[in-house]
Amino acid sequence: MMGKKRSGFLVSAALGLSLLMLACGPASPAGDGAASGTTTVGFLFVGPKDDYGYNQAAYLGSVEMEKAMGARVKVLRAENVPETEEAERVMEGMINQGAKVIFPTSYGHLDPALNVAKRHPTVTFIHQGGLKTAPNLGTYFGNIYETVYLGGVAAGKMTKTNKLGFIVSFPIPQVLMNINAFEQGAKSVNPNATTAVVFTANWCDPGKQAEAANNLIAQGVDVLTQHQDCSKTIVETAERRGIMSVGYHADASALAPKGWLTGAVWNWGPLYTQEVKAVLDGKWAGSPMSGKYRLGIKDGAVDLAKFGAAVPADVQALIKAKQKDIIDGKLTPIEGPVKDQSGNVKIAAGVKPSIDDLEKTDYLVEGVIGSVPR
Amino acid sequence: MLSIVEAVLGGAVRSSTAVLFAALGELIAERAGVVNLGTEGCMLTGALGAFAVTAATGNPYLGALAGGGCGALLAAVHAYVAVVRGANQLATGMAVTILGLGVTSFWGRSFVSTQIQGMEPINLPVLSSMPLLGPILFQHDPLTYLSMLLAPVIWLFLARTRWGLALRATGERQEVVYSVGYSPTMIRFAAVVAGGFLAGLGGAQLAVAYTLNWVENMTQGRGYVAVAMVIFASWNPLMAVAGSYLFGGALSLQLALQAQGVGVSPFLMSAVPYLVTLGVLIVVGRRRRQAMPDELRAVFEGSRG
Structure with a gap:
């Protein structure tokens, strides 16, 4: 989860390629999301989505959020994103595709996310586990x-x-x-x-x-x-x-x-849904979610x-x-x-x-x- | 207490097997005058190949064979570029490792949550019931036994056979090999591919006999430990066994000590194989360097690419 360094240059290359393919694919109504009532939400995972671990939990949360929000969101996902400037490129790629909300879900994605957040003040960043925040970057974690x-x-x-x-x-x-x-x-x-x-x-x-x-x-x-x-x-x-x-x-x-x-x-689904809904309704900024948001067993x-x-x-x-x-x-x-x-x-x-x-x-x-x- | 000692040392043997296979493979290549820093990549492809074939066929032996094949295939890339095309061995080896990491991460994704029936430990009759030695040496998976047998076989091959002599001569002075009508290029190519096969078997042991799992980058630097081990062992296969078990034992012991409440740093322990190798290179450098194949010296000292 935290501080993991993956040396997978080629992993990143493969990922870059797949993002490229995503970008070139026919189904990319980039940018105009807000107008059509659909907001693009991006998720970054540091590992594979089915590892019976940290990443699987985050992935399942993203699926649940997608289901709960229905037509209001379009979800982009990137697995095996290393905790390097490569993460910045992945986030920039998602923003190019119209992403307005981004979940960098690994501890080490925080610094890259802070950099990207500075360049894109209109995009909301919601980071998993981070101890630093920015005006458009809040963090959340569960008291596991x-x-x-x-x-x-x-x-x-x-x-x-x-x-x-x-x-x-x-x-x-x-x-x-x-x-x-x-x-x-x-x-x-x-x-x-x-x-x-x-x-x-x-x-x-x-x-x-x-x-x-x-x-x-x-x-x-x-x-x-x-x-x-x-x-x-x-x-x-x-x-x-x-x-x-x-x-x-x-x-x-x-x-x-x-x-x-x-x-x-972890049971991230309800929390992800709550965060995305708040952003879409314009209620995220200034709420506890825009700071260091910590939830326990009673919040689910x-x-x-x-x-x-x-x-x-x-x-x-x-x-x-x-x-x-x-x-x-x-x-x-x-x-x-x-x-x-x-x-x-x-x-x-x-x-x-x-x-x-x-x-x-x-x-x-x-x-x-x-x-x-x- | 005795049972804990047996468990720790037995565990050390089984967890050292992957490194031992890879070290023996690297040793064959280096004795022919080729350094293969792609060993880490060969182990990874071996691990994934073995896991995938075991998952598909249900037969871990077939899986191990496939793992060896995958390691050999990746090593052939190194052999072609470094030996046939004459590119820099160190750079090529690193590239091969990165390639191995990349393709296995990419193709391995769908296997991360797969469950397999792996190789079960087999207690060797009579031997396994010996006190102390039995549980430490003779209650393991078949690949571990194979690795134990392999070291003396490789030693005999190198020291006592015509082909072994040709291989060693290629590593010492390839002109001599030319002059008696062998092709040093072919011998090197074969040595690197054979070494890759063994590295692949090492990865296979990790995936289908020891952990029964595939995870991206699961070898976690064991291939580099193997390369260090060859230097530590002065290019002697029997020493490679001792070295592998020593490092495996140290790792196993520190895990066991931690659980007993003895404070040892796992971070320091992870660095120990490299520290010891550096120490060996410094302290007994000169004598050990005599053991280094001459053609290898050319690689390290830069007179040949």
Whole structure:
């Protein structure tokens, strides 16, 4: 998701070509969109649309938005857009085709998008996960740690060895928040549950994922979860080795009919629809959406994937109840007292940290095995 | 505790196989006097070819063969441009890797969510039940066994056969090969293509025996580790085995240590193969350089394109 560098010159070339073909195709009523009542909306994805991961979730959101808006929008999509100036060229290409709204969906698309936004003040840019904004560029993100917490509850209830495994990429705040939320969730129902963490130093290296999974399983871990861009290898490896898994990004239950518990997934459709509708109705500028817009489980931006066959009804009911408590504001997934691994109090008892505070997380909570690589 | 050691070391062997295949392939090419920086690209085409054919036929063995074929095909591009047309080997190799990355990303898209039945590990009778060594060495997928057998076979081929001698002579002084009536160009071409086949098999192992997945750019630099490995191994196939397992073991061990709560930096570990290779080049440079095929020296030192 974040900071991924793809060195695919040819990927970009192929992409450029396909954009060119799009541009030359017969179905391009470029520019005059507004007059005919149809607005062109462009989406950029950093990876392929069916990776059981971050990009698949964003792609599905774009499809849902397209359906919801019907004839009011025409959607352009570009996959495998690297986080380089190539992204600027893709956005310029979309604007040439009449795009008035652009969703750059990868963290590293932010700087290219800011550059293009400066050149095209009449185009609205809506970036996924960014921490910087501009007059015509707002960002949005979902507080997915809330559902990761619920995944931790499922894992804590289901584990027999009390050892959970979490395969992650880089020690950025969002990743550390997810690890902490998962362990807090597991601990809330099973005080003995520990979470062993492995950093692969990569967003998607199936070889390292398989190896990390096998190592964790050898150490007695019986529930695996992850924060990687592509989730398929880990879910499949867990299933083959006969252990359970909690998914991330997208519903991968089809890959693990036996061991799938649930997963923390994005549900971008309603949010994308809300944003596009606001732009079309002239209500976007000045609204919270034009700043750093953050939504949680109660807004439907993040959700739990469906439960696997392994999860008994009482556990499902417990998780549903906790989900409702979060929605009703009765339960805050990360709230004080929270201690780090050496027992230092990081969040005092009774304190509910703001999302800005959480996005500065640089420690792992008590019960997590592993350390933050410096 | 013992079972963890077995798991870590066994995992190291299986995860090193892809690099080992590619290193052996690169070694054959370099012994003939050609550097193939396209190894990374050959691994990628091998991985996709193997995955696609396995998905289509349901047979991972056929897939592995196709993977080797795809690697050989891409290596043939390198061989044609660098050996036959005499272009700069290093530049051509890089171009071939970029080409491999591009075509596999393009054609591989539809396979990203495909599920396959890959090669299952096979426990070798008797051997696999040995204490310690059994689980570490003899409970693997067939391609891993093949890679273990291949190293001594290549060593014997190079050291003890007429064709091996011709190949080595091509790498040392091609005029000599001319004078006895062989074509150095043909030998080089064949060596590069054979090396590409092995790199393709390495990619295939990653895709259809180890991860059972295809993802764009899934080799993540393993081809370059293989090129570094050949230098580390002083162009000796048996040393390449040791080197591959050493690096694979280091990677596997750091993942296992992390899960035990021991602080090791995964970022540093990713750089270790290259750091060690640089170290080897600096510290024992002179002696190792004696091991370098003479014609290769020409490539690196620029007297030949």
